[in-house]
Amino acid sequence: MFQLIINLGVILVSLDMHQSYVREYYEVEKKEVLLKLAFLPGILISIICFVLFQSIDISLSYYFLGLDSKVLDFCIFTGILFLFCINLFSHALRMQGRGWAFSATQIIPKLGYLIFLLLLVYFFREKNYEQLIVTNVLVLLLSTFCFIFILWDEIKKAWKESFDAIIFKKMLSFSLPLLTGSLAYWALISVDRLILSYFRGFEEVGIYVVATSLAAGIGVFVTVFSNLWHPLVYKWVKEGIDPKKIIFINELMVLAVGLLWTLVGLFSWILVYFFPQQYNGVQYIIVACVAMPLLYMLSETTNIGIGISRKTGYAMITSLFALLTNVIVNYIAVPIFGVKGTALASMTAFIFFLVLRTEFSSFLWRSLPRVKMYIFLLIYIVLTLLQVFEIYPNTLISSAAWLFGFFILCCLYSSRLSWLLERIKLGSFQC
Secondary structure, three states, X not given: OHHXXXXXXXXXXXXXXXXXXXXXXXXXXXXXXXXXXXXXXXHHHHXXXXXXXXXXXXXXXXXXXXXXXXXXXXXXXXXXXXXXXHHHHHHHHXXXXXXXXXXXXXXXXXXXXXXXXXXXHHHOOOOOHHHHHHHHHHHHHHHHHHHHHHOHHHHHHHHHOOOOHHHHHHHHHHHHHHHHHHHHHHHXXXXXXXXXXXXXXXXXXXXXXXXHHHHOOOHHHHHHHHHHHHHHHHHHHHHOOOHHHHHHHHHHHHHHHXXXXXXXXXXXXXXXXXXXXXXXXXXXXXXXXXXXXXXXXXXXXXXXXXXXXXXXXXXXXXXXXXXXXXXXXXXXXXXXXXXXXXXXXXXXXXXXXXXXXXXXXXXXXXXXXOHHHHHHHHHHHHHHHHHHOOOOOOHHXXXXXHHHHHHHHHHHOHHHHHHHHHHHHHOOOOO
C-alpha cells in the first residue's frame, strides 16, 4: 500500500513532465532549461500539498495504511518527493547516454537497502511495518543523493537558467493529457485486487498477488526496453525516422514476447513444487498474469505515432478505455471464476490497450503492418485460456500446444527469424 500511495503521488505532483523532458530533449538546444522546467512543478506542488495537509491535520497514513502515525505521514510525503526526483533524474541520465552512471544509481540503493534491512534485524527485536516503511524512505533518500552527486553539474546549470514560458507551455500541453492516461494506467494495474478482495476475500488475493509478483520478473525486460526505446525513437525523429526501423523492432519484439510467453506456458507446472497447498492455482493463472507486462512491452513498439504526432490525448483515451474494460470484465468474471476471472480481466484490458495504441498510432502517423501480430495474439490468447481453465488433460499435451503455437509464430515471422539467426552467426545485429 505504501508503494501504491507514493506511485500515485508521483503521478499527481510530477504532471508527467518527465515525458515532456524526453520528448523535447532533441528539440531544445539548452537541455538544462528542460530539466528545470520539468522539475519546478513537482517541487511546488509537493510543498503546497505538504503545507495544506499540515494545516487541515489529515492523516494520510490512517486512511491508506490503517495507522494514525505522524512518522508515516512524513514518510509518505518525503517518499513521494524522493521518488519524483529519482524518476526525473533517471530520465536525464538515460537521455545523456550515461549507462554506467545509471547502473550505479540502480545498484547502490539496492546494496543500501540490504544493509538497512540487516541493521533493522540486528538492532530491533520487535519489527513492524513502520520500521520497514522508514527503511524504504531511507533507501529512496540514498538513491536521490546518488543521482544528485552524479548530476550535480547539470543541476547547478539548470538552477541558473531563466524560466522559459514558451517551452514550459509546450511541455505542459504534451504532458497533461498523459497525466490522465497515467492515472488511468495506475488504476488499471490496481483495480483488479480491490474487486477481487470485495467479491472473493483476501485468500484469493494472496494467490493473485503471488502470480503477479512472479510475472513482475518480466517487468525487468519492460523497464530496460522502455528506458532504451523512447530516447532512441525521439533521436530517430530528430534525424529523420525510417518507418522500416520501427517495423524491424516490432517484429523482433513479437518474437521475443512469443518466446517468453511460451517459456512461461511450458514451465509453469514447476511452481507446484515451490509453493504450499494454499497457493494451488498459481501455476494456471501465471500465463495470464505474465501476458500483462509482455503486451505492454509490445505496445511500446507500436504506439510511437502518438508521441511523434504529439497527440497525447489518444494515450489518455487508450488508458481510460483499458481501465473501463478491466473494471467491467472483473465485475462479470470475478464472482463466477474468482482469481482466474481477475487474471483474465487484466489480460483482456492489456489486449485492448495494445490494440488501441497500435490503431491510434497507425491513424496518426503511418500504418504499420499488424495482421500477423494480431494472428499471434489470437493464438496465444486461446492457449492461455486453455491453461487458465485447466482444459489440457496433462502437462505433455499442454507443452505440445505451446510449442505448436510458437512454431506457428516462427512461420509467420520466418524472414525475420532467418535474419536473426544469420546475425547471431555473424555476431552483428545492425539493422
